[in-house]
Amino acid sequence: MTGRVQDKVAIITGAGTGIGRACLSLFAREGATVVGVSRTQSNLDAALALARTETPGLKGMVMAQDLARPEAADEIVAATVAAYGRVDILVHSASVGWSWQEKVPVPWTPSPPLRRINGARSWALIWMPARLLIARV
Numbered sequence: 001m002t003g004r005v006q007d008k009v010a011i012i013t014g015a016g017t018g019i020g021r022a023c024l025s026l027f028a029r030e031g032a033t034v035v036g037v038s039r040t041q042s043n044l045d046a047a048l049a050l051a052r053t054e055t056p057g058l059k060g061m062v063m064a065q066d067l068a069r070p071e072a073a074d075e076i077v078a079a080t081v082a083a084y085g086r087v088d089i090l091v092h093s094a095s096v097g098w099s100w101q102e103k104v105p106v107p108w109t110p111s112p113p114l115r116r117i118n119g120a121r122s123w124a125l126i127w128m129p130a131r132l133l134i135a136r137v
Contacts, residue, residue, distance in 0.1 A: 002030065002031075003030060003031050004030055005027055005030045005031060005032040005088075005089065006030065006031035006032070007031060007032075007033075008031075008032045008033070008088035008089050009032065009033045009035070009080065009084045009085075009086055009087050009088050009089070010027045010032045010033070010034050010035065010087075010088065010089035010090070010091060011035045011037065011076060011077070011080055011087055011089070011090050011091070012024050012027065012034060012035065012036050012037065012091040012093065013037045013038070013067060013076075013090075013091065013092050013093055013094035014037070014038060014092070014093035014094035014095060015034075015036030015037055015038050015044060015047055015062065015093070016036070016038030016039070016040050016043030016044045016046075016047055017038070017043055017047075018093070019093045020036070020038065020047075020091070020093035020094065021043075021047045021050075023091050023093060024036045024047050024048070024051055024060075025047075025050065025051045025054055025055075027089070027091075028051045028054070028055040028058045028060060029051075029054060029055050032060075032088075032089065033059040033060050033084055034051070034058070034059070034060035034061075035060060035061055035062070035063070035076070035079075035080045035083075035084075036048060036060065036061075036062040036063075037062070037063055037064075037065050037067075037076055037094070038062075038064065038065075038094070039064060039065070039066045039067075040064065041062075041064040044062035044063070044064060045062065047062070048060070048061075048062050061083060063076065063079060067094050
């Protein structure tokens with residue numbers, strides 16, 4: 001699978017932990033320029049540091065953004081295009097939820113704040129690709 005994304009520019013949301021972090025590392029190893037996005041800067045810094053140890057010469061950056069803010073998608077795309085000239089790949093792995101380890105019961109009807117957060121993240125899933133098409137990057 002080596003080099004399948006060589007010289008591509010990839011935005012990866014949810015890059016601070018979990019699947020998003022794994023994608024950041026994998027895409028970097030495969031030669032992509034990576035742009036990691038998450039809400040927590042310290043998680044992003046740790047993810048980028050790990051990816052840099054696995055991939056010397058890694059090209060990329062991270063940015064703390066909350067996809068619950070409607071303008072975040074525009075800001076992410078604009079910063080990526082300003083830094084690297086284009087966007088080739090979008091991996092949307094950002095999410096919010098409960099840990100099964102916390103044994104917190106999940107309500108059958110989400111609370112209004114949770115509906116707002118999940119709705120906004122769902123909106124970002126649609127809006128960011130739309131911004132890429134409009135910008136024709």
